[in-house]
Amino acid sequence: MKKCILSAVFVMAATTMFSQMVTIKGKVTDFSGKPIVSAMIEAKTNLFEMKYHAFSDKNGNYSISVEQGTYIGISCVRLADYGTNNLEFWAWNVPAHNDMTINMRYERLEVYGLNVFKIQGAHRGYSIYCRPMSLTRYLEWGKNPTPLMNFAPNPDKIRVEVTINGSSAKVNMVEKVKEYAGKQTAEAYMIYTDLGAATNKPYDEIRVTITDLENGDKGEAVYYRPKDKYVD
Numbered sequence: 001m002k003k004c005i006l007s008a009v010f011v012m013a014a015t016t017m018f019s020q021m022v023t024i025k026g027k028v029t030d031f032s033g034k035p036i037v038s039a040m041i042e043a044k045t046n047l048f049e050m051k052y053h054a055f056s057d058k059n060g061n062y063s064i065s066v067e068q069g070t071y072i073g074i075s076c077v078r079l080a081d082y083g084t085n086n087l088e089f090w091a092w093n094v095p096a097h098n099d100m101t102i103n104m105r106y107e108r109l110e111v112y113g114l115n116v117f118k119i120q121g122a123h124r125g126y127s128i129y130c131r132p133m134s135l136t137r138y139l140e141w142g143k144n145p146t147p148l149m150n151f152a153p154n155p156d157k158i159r160v161e162v163t164i165n166g167s168s169a170k171v172n173m174v175e176k177v178k179e180y181a182g183k184q185t186a187e188a189y190m191i192y193t194d195l196g197a198a199t200n201k202p203y204d205e206i207r208v209t210i211t212d213l214e215n216g217d218k219g220e221a222v223y224y225r226p227k228d229k230y231v232d
Helices: 002-017 136-142
Strands: 021-029 040-047 051-054 061-067 069-077 088-094 108-119 126-136 157-166 173-182 184-194 201-212 217-226
Touching: 021 088, 040 061, 040 173, 051 061, 061 069, 108 184, 108 201, 126 136, 126 157, 126 217, 157 173, 157 184
Parallel strands: 088 217, 108 217
Antiparallel strands: 021 061, 040 051, 040 069, 069 088, 108 126, 126 184, 157 201, 173 184, 201 217
């Protein structure tokens, strides 16, 4: 029994020591292309735990080494500006199985909770859920809080752009919905697109950029969706 236990401990230790690491790199900028310096990039296995982190350099470049696997999210934020001048960028469901590049852009709007799925038997395309949060609207709400956390742009004053695998995808419809948030509700969006450009990678990279046309707040997020194992 003792030998079995020691063998198991050895295997676990060896697995930890020789876990394969991959590199995620890219550039952090605002939407004019200006580098964001000292932004913190965090790789998360859950939303409340930072597994790995790194910082962008004077040119906005970053490189972070992470253990091979899928991460619920990789966030990027410059803490000195958070909640006053800027919010943050998110990459969701990140398949860090090989070295990869994720370029990050963010300003005053956060595209939070991005999720992408298909509705069986419906239009052959993607359904995209997200909760866009405008910093300008949040600061205004904070002066007079209401049960409805209305941080999202108005439906007729929003611009939504979607790229799939680096190419522009047709946005067929955008609608505002309410998200359950315990004792409160938040405002979110459903975005319906075509499938967009194909790739031979095992996932689709779906990037959503949203602009609040009333105040100019703008933000972006990306979601990595594994390819379906069935034929559409």
